[in-house]
Amino acid sequence: MIYPIVVYGHPALRKVAEDIKKEYKGLKFLIDSLFDTMYNADGIGLAMPQVGRHERIFVIDGNPAADDEPAMKDFKKTFINAHITERSGNMAPMKESCLSIPGLSEEVNRESHIRITYYDQDWEFHDETYDGYVARVIQHEYDHLDGIVFTDRVGVLRKRLIKGKLTAISKGSFDAHYRTILQGQKLRV
Secondary structure, three states, X not given: OOXXXXXXOOHHHHOOOEOOOOOOOOHHHHHHHHXXXXXXXXXXXXXXXXXXXXEOEEEEEOHXXXXXXXXXXXXXXXXXEEXXXXXXXXXXXXXXXXXXXXXXXXXXXXXXXXXXXXXXXXXXXXXXXXXXXXXHHHHHHHHHHXXXXXHHHOOHHHHXXXXXXXXXXXXXXXXXXXXXXXXXXXXXX
């Protein structure tokens, strides 16, 4: 199933996601639908709040980014009940964009090293560390689970400069080839 993607300004993006239990009904279908939605929108990551749901799950398939970022080659994972337990290393700036904020890219500083615990789609527990671009992508998707979007992490001056663009996006002034849901529209997931 391909879900519409929630756009900046919708309150669903600000709600903190909740852990789920192993017995969660329909988990495989939910994960498959999240991947299908991400592929349909040409993304490399997608979190449940971006489709208006609040299970603590996100998915990443880095293969489309592998030409520019070799560490993303064959990096396809599902993160369930993810919790970053450590952030360290140099703060590194890099442009980020998001399926929930179509047409906008901004430079964001993030730590270069993380440690994260999570369950995979087979409900196996992992405690892993990541560096560089992989760590950045994970942090970006993880932020969605905590109700944070990448524009929350840009500098104060830059936030002022993009405020008008964000307002326009929240009102539907953007181009996207995938279905979206704006603030004030009902979620049907």
